[in-house]
Amino acid sequence: MSAHDPVVMEITLIEGAHLADLVSQFLELLEDGSPSGIRPPEDPALARLVPDAYRDDADAAREFRALTASDLLSRRRDDARAVLDDLSPDGQALHLVELHPDSLAETLPVTLSIERGRAWLRTLNALRLVLATRLGIDGEDDHDAGDRRFAIYDWLGYRLDGLVAALGR
Secondary structure, eight states: OOTTOOEEEEEEHHHHHHHHHHHHHHHHHHHHSOOOSSSOOSSHHHHHHSOOSOTTOHHHHHHHHHHHHHHHHHHHHHHHHHHHHHTOGGGOOOOGGGSOGGGTTOEEEEEEOHHHHHHHHHHHHHHHHHHHHHHTOSSGGGOOTTSGGGHHHHHHHHHHHHHHHHHTO
């Protein structure tokens, strides 16, 4: 694969609809809770997306955040919007309630340029960080594979792994 070859990812319509919903919720989180750039975000999930660059120096951390948080969150919004665009065949956003039950297992091919694939990687990773915060996952021991609440977290990891492999060829 050359740097110009696209990656084609196939996901089922039900996966696409669920992912579109997650990404839409993620965009709402980014738009509703954007920090001032000086203080860390109050929402722990947002704080995880703009972590302190200097844990031992509050002044340096504040200065770094003031210089970077707005751009970082803006890029995350742009990436999430790109993913939503890719999940909108024919310009129509996927909505689970609008899908016919017989079509849920049909596949949606998503063709990604290398740059668009990177936007997907960043968005899927950010979604995992948000979910990890909400689920209380700080380390491997905090993950309970038998708990259904972790299924989306695991699925996002599966998709990330596949995209990393496909983009790295």
